[in-house]
Amino acid sequence: MKLEEIGSRVKKIQDGGKLAVITDENVGPRYLLDCTKSLKEAGFQVYTFTVPAGEESKSGRVYLEMLNKLAEIPLTRSDGVVALGGGMVGDLAGFTAATYLRGIRVIQVPTTLLAAVDSSVGGKTAINLPEGKNLAGAFHQPELVLQDAELLNSLPKSVLLDGMAEVIKYGMIADEKLFAELKDVEASWKNLENIVETCVSIKKKFVEEDEFDYGVRHLLNFGHTIGHAIEKCSDFRFSHGLSVAKGMNYITAIAVKKGWCEQSVFDELHAMLKEYGFDLSVPYDNDSLYDIMCSDKKREKNSIDLVIPERIGKCVRKTVPVEDLKELLEIGRPAVDREGNGAE
Template sequence: MNTVTVRASRQYDILIGRGLLPTLGAEAKKLGKAQKICVVSESSVYPLYGVAAEESLKNAGFSVVSYVFPAGEESKNGQVFLDLLNFLVENRLTRSDMIVALGGGVVGDLAGFAAASYLRGIRFIQVPTTLLAAVDSSVGGKTAIDLPAGKNLAGSFCQPSLVLCDTDTLNSLPLDIFRDGCAEVIKYGVLYDPKLFAHLEEKGLAFDREAVITRCVELKRDVVMEDEFDTGARMKLNLGHTVGHGVEAKSRFAISHGKAVAIGMAIVSRASACVDTPRIVALLEKFGLPTRTDYSADDLFTYTLSDKKRSGGTVNLIIPRAIGDCAIVPTPVESLKSFIQAGL
């Protein structure tokens, strides 16, 4: 097992390794005070791991209730969010109690935002069961729900009290969902780490899971500790996301987050004439990820206007100059459409 410690507004550990889910109760107990825990999960994850999580928590002495919502990005909305808050009220969770987010990025975002909001804030534990959540969304405290105008437009910064990543849960992922997470893994290589990028080029989908997840989490930890509230260096983690969120929104989330980010990375690499564009595109394709879209620059531009990274008349684009070398480039909104067009 590997342990990565985040020292942000709340200090917490990220535990990464095989066979960790049965230790959830014991690890939660170390956090103290809580008597009741609400496990929040979704309909595709709960049947696989819900009982194991509940039993571990009960064996540690917690009273446990569970809230399970329909799987999919479509559930990350205001109505499900309010339903969850009302569920917490009905089950009389107090400010000293906790939430466990058991699932992928949708579960973590929704449960984390509920934890940030309920009683003005209670603690929560992230238990990521997808690669994407393990390397990205479970770490760093970003929580949110989607609005009709776009993705993650209502949310809060709320650091978890613990992240418990049992890499065995990745074995149940369909290959297509595993590939989604690989887009975020590749992103870390492009942003910061040529050695990680080269390891992925060499190993493909057979990369060392525990080592690669740990490396990605270390990289994100460093950025979060430098810029917890996403006003500077942390913006780089949005590589591929501005255009990618446009692809997601235009498809009404028929195109998954990972695939959309892959398309976004390829578009900005081509548009910026990055010297390593051929390697970036080749690696994305090696992992079975798309690098082009049929949507027009007009289509994508319309959705990027609602992007939360927009500031007044500019959007902060993350531009790769080479593998391991990316820059934050404030770009006038009026120039964005032509930039997207250049990368299609």
């Protein structure tokens, strides 16, 4: 779809009334005008709210501000929220919509590759608390997800790369063919529209089977458990996508050492991540990673749920006792730091 068509698309699920469009300071100047023009032409009363770009806006303070704004309008239960932005805006606007009047409609319009392939689909919404990321949230499915691949053209390379980490993840967990196609880096960057479609259909399958994340949906966390620990150790200087890339590389190195998958799985994944330009070094010691992994909200009692590749295109869940975690981090470490990617 083109952004200019958003009005007619939304009209199919909401006939008139009010829409609050939430965006950020990088996306707003580029796309807000086309978006609101189309919505107004389709007969909607449109209100816009632009928050500062960056993870800081996914906070309790900004969330409450958004709720106040919606109440001031006021939006009713038959109105809706449009999230025009990347994962940050999607999560913030989604959580605002999930909780305002106990839940009103949200329409996701992802503008980053990560949001297009991952965060806009599946209904997870959240804000961060000082104690940690995504600690307050809700499952709230979008009534519509509208993708305009052209919006990705204005993304800085590093933000695009973040999304590519999630794309590679989909290849690893569920689609050998996608993984093979991604080996052609240049062609893949030119073929984002089809790649997004493939990834969304994979995510959709996992979500339909396990909407509330008690089972198979965990596979979408491949690379994330160690990745989150790396992200947090870096005090969020390492982006989510880069941290996931480092995490996928690390957990696959562990899987090889434990005999859970062939060396070739690591070699192929490692080569691909390097080819796309990810720096795979992990400049934190095992104790720091361990401490954070132990406090991860996905940990259950005295065990931790890891996602392990069996082969390219298939991952499985493995529950390991927390006391084994240090040993696992230790045995994966040499492969993580090799090839001149050593700890900084």
